[in-house]
Amino acid sequence: MDTILEVKKLTKIFHSGSLLQIFDRNKDNSGQNEGAGNFTAVDRVSFSVKKNTVFGLVGESGCGKTTLARSILYLDPPTSGDVIIDGINLRELSSRELRLFRKRIQIVFQDPNSSLNPKLTIKTSLEEGLKNQKYPQNQISERVDELLEHVGIPASYKTRYPHEFSGGQKQRMVIARALTLNPDFLVLDEPVSNLDVSIQAQIINLLMDLKKQFSLTYLFISHDLNLVSYLSDEVGVMYKGRIVERGSVLDIMKTPLHPYTKKLLFSIPGNTEKYRNKEEAELFLNANKTASSAFSRPFTGCPYYSECPVREDICLEEKPELRAVSNKHTIACINDIYIKYQLKASKALKTEKNQRRDL
Amino acid sequence: MNSHEPLLRIQNLDITFKPKAHAVRSLNLEIDKSQIHGLVGESGSGKSVTSTAVIGLLPEPPAKINSGQIIFKGRDILKLKQEEKRKLRGREIAMVFQEPSKYLNPSLKIGEQIREGLSLHLGMARKPALERAFELLSMVGLGESRRVLDSFPHELSGGMKQRAMIAMGIACNPSLLIADEPTTALDVTLQLQILELIYDLQNRLKMSILFISHDLNVVKQIADRVSVIYAGKIVESADKKAIFKNPLQPYTQLLLLSIPDPEKRGKPLKAIPGTVPDAEFIPSGCAFHTRCPYSKKICAEEMPLLKEYKTGHFAACHLLDGNTG
Numbered sequence: 149m150d151t152i153l154e155v156k157k158l159t160k161i162f163h164s165g166s167l168l169q170i171f172d173r174n175k176d177n178s179g180q181n182e183g184a185g186n187f188t189a190v191d192r193v194s195f196s197v198k199k200n201t202v203f204g205l206v207g208e209s210g211c212g213k214t215t216l217a218r219s220i221l222y223l224d225p226p227t228s229g230d231v232i233i234d235g236i237n238l239r240e241l242s243s244r245e246l247r248l249f250r251k252r253i254q255i256v257f258q259d260p261n262s263s264l265n266p267k268l269t270i271k272t273s274l275e276e277g278l279k280n281q282k283y284p285q286n287q288i289s290e291r292v293d294e295l296l297e298h299v300g301i302p303a304s305y306k307t308r309y310p311h312e313f314s315g316g317q318k319q320r321m322v323i324a325r326a327l328t329l330n331p332d333f334l335v336l337d338e339p340v341s342n343l344d345v346s347i348q349a350q351i352i353n354l355l356m357d358l359k360k361q362f363s364l365t366y367l368f369i370s371h372d373l374n375l376v377s378y379l380s381d382e383v384g385v386m387y388k389g390r391i392v393e394r395g396s397v398l399d400i401m402k403t404p405l406h407p408y409t410k411k412l413l414f415s416i417p418g419n420t421e422k423y424r425n426k427e428e429a430e431l432f433l434n435a436n437k438t439a440s441s442a443f444s445r446p447f448t449g450c451p452y453y454s455e456c457p458v459r460e461d462i463c464l465e466e467k468p469e470l471r472a473v474s475n476k477h478t479i480a481c482i483n484d485i486y487i488k489y490q491l492k493a494s495k496a497l498k499t500e501k502n503q504r505r506d507l
Numbered sequence: 508m509n510s511h512e513p514l515l516r517i518q519n520l521d522i523t524f525k526p527k528a529h530a531v532r533s534l535n536l537e538i539d540k541s542q543i544h545g546l547v548g549e550s551g552s553g554k555s556v557t558s559t560a561v562i563g564l565l566p567e568p569p570a571k572i573n574s575g576q577i578i579f580k581g582r583d584i585l586k587l588k589q590e591e592k593r594k595l596r597g598r599e600i601a602m603v604f605q606e607p608s609k610y611l612n613p614s615l616k617i618g619e620q621i622r623e624g625l626s627l628h629l630g631m632a633r634k635p636a637l638e639r640a641f642e643l644l645s646m647v648g649l650g651e652s653r654r655v656l657d658s659f660p661h662e663l664s665g666g667m668k669q670r671a672m673i674a675m676g677i678a679c680n681p682s683l684l685i686a687d688e689p690t691t692a693l694d695v696t697l698q699l700q701i702l703e704l705i706y707d708l709q710n711r712l713k714m715s716i717l718f719i720s721h722d723l724n725v726v727k728q729i730a731d732r733v734s735v736i737y738a739g740k741i742v743e744s745a746d747k748k749a750i751f752k753n754p755l756q757p758y759t760q761l762l763l764l765s766i767p768d769p770e771k772r773g774k775p776l777k778a779i780p781g782t783v784p785d786a787e788f789i790p791s792g793c794a795f796h797t798r799c800p801y802s803k804k805i806c807a808e809e810m811p812l813l814k815e816y817k818t819g820h821f822a823a824c825h826l827l828d829g830n831t832g
Binding site: 208209317344346347349350352353356357371372373374375377411412414415417418433 | 550696698699723724765766768769771775783
């Protein structure tokens with residue numbers, strides 16, 4: 149399978165210290181900009197997404213998921229690092245070329261209310277992209293009807309305004325708009341988080357149908373690990389601007405390794421029972437109940453150090469880089485003894501299950 | 508009061524908003540002593556209107572209570588005078604809201620805000636009340652230093668603010684704590700901590716909790732008994748086990764099936780068609796009939812009543828009566 153998106157050491161730093169700062173765009177500035185007032189929202193993130201798959205990105209609020217998404221689309225160009233889509237490095241495009249290229253990469257945001265212009269009818273909203281990209285005039289109206297049909301909205305509704313629709317319908321229209329120019333790649337940034345429970349499933353089904361129908365590739369961003377693992381092929385777990393664990397969905401669900409991934413998994417209501425191992429759950433959940441982030445200060449070591457139940461002194465020395473533990477499973481943790489133990493334990497669990505099945 | 512009398516009994520509560528939005532429709536709900544009662548529903552289903560009516564904070568107008576009773580410890584809250592309601596609020600019935608930053612006073616220190624209730628309801632003097640406030644903060648896990656006591660809300664993180672809200676809620680040892688989506692604004696890892704805190708506090712203080720949420724998984728984790736609300740009406744109410752293992756009402760059944768779960772990978776989710784009805788245009792008969800795959804003729808004509816089908820398991824659905832017409 150071909151790779152459609154490749155993100156290489158993407159870093160996004162927000163500068164708040166001074167009014168104006170000038171950087172050499174071609175120089176790798178990471179590591180040198182940790183000065184006062186600079187905030188590294190995304191820190192050397194690398195991953196690739198294969199065609200027709202879903203890459204799920206999970207993390208809590210403030211971990212940099214959305215900033216990463218915006219940087220990938222060059223809505224907020226990254227401070228350093230590369231985004232390569234289908235062999236084209238977005239950094240090398242002029243702003244005009246970039247605008248033309250955007251028809252291939254689209255984004256759906258969390259809140260449909262703020263992504264649809266309240267003063268435009270649905271028809272006008274959907275036509276805008278087509279007109280901008282010089283779609284043949286005489287086919288525009290037809291195309292709008294077709295798109296609405298794809299997302300399950302009667303074409304006769306197109307003269308209405310956003311406020312006349314429910315949240316779920318609005319999100320359908322935002323999805324229709326993202327599809328207007330036949331993109332290959334969609335970034336879905338928490339597309340169902342604002343919707344009612346009974347509507348969420350409709351939208352998820354719609355997204356999965358569209359993916360099949362138009363051979364789309366998704367970058368699916370969510371805080372909900374259950375949802376991400378329902379629909380993704382690969383999963384990346386983000387913590388404080390870095391991907392701390394990445395692997396196939398099976399790797400992440402069956403053999404989660406990074407202590408933070410474990411904490412996330414055990415935190416899902418109902419999962420403590422499912423994962424049975426109560427003591428283990430306790431260990432990863434309660435490692436640092438009292439220390440709150442409000443009191444902690446930055447330091448050079450592993451960003452998860454202060455919360456980590458398996459921390460060692462070596463973790464203080466440097467930020468761990470992602471490294472492979474099996475074929476596709478990578479993790480940013482340098483505690484070898486812990487990882488070995490975890491791998492062994494999960495293997496033991498598997499054989500135990502198999503034996504039980506054999507009996 | 509006899510021992511079978513529940514702590515709170517809502518009977519046929521009916522609330523409309525001007526001009527014609529029907530928010531709560533002949534709602535029945537009972538909460539026993541020391542019970543965590545989960546109330547599950549989607550947005551606009553009337554969860555919050557019900558709970559604000561219980562605590563006596565429903566603004567009238569625009570709201571209008573057409574009929575019904577809210578019996579709390581033998582007294583009908585709806586018939587109480589403003590003055591009596593004020594004595595009840597915070598003392599006997601307390602509330603924790605979804606967004607702590609909206610409900611904490613930004614210009615008062617946390618300690619001061621907790622002290623206020625203690626002085627008002629229990630007549631405590633300033634110093635002992637502040638001591639008690641510190642004790643309460645320790646109970647919710649904010650007691651490692653006196654710093655939180657002297658902090659303004661903006662100096663605390665979201666999780667800490669919610670803990671402070673909970674401390675305020677339990678300050679006067681209420682018999683009923685209403686928790687309205689207390690974890691919805693929080694991250695998953697924090698959510699679990701707050702759920703555990705609420706659970707522990709309930710164990711220690713033996714109060715009843717009305718836990719309102721849209722998230723079935725959260726309710727599954729914490730509640731003893733669960734009621735499902737749809738378009739202002741309770742459609743099913745049972746012990747947690749019964750409702751999750753053997754739901755009777757189609758809406759509950761479908762809602763449970765629609766939750767994404769890694770085990771359902773590769774298969775489409777069972778989505779409920781249509782949208783949640785607007786309070787101004789509630790369908791006739793059973794409000795769910797327009798979205799229900801099993802809908803029969805009678806469902807559009809008659810409103811099903813909430814009946815007991817198994818011991819302690821109530822549901823409102825014509826199909827359960829064997830109606831096939």
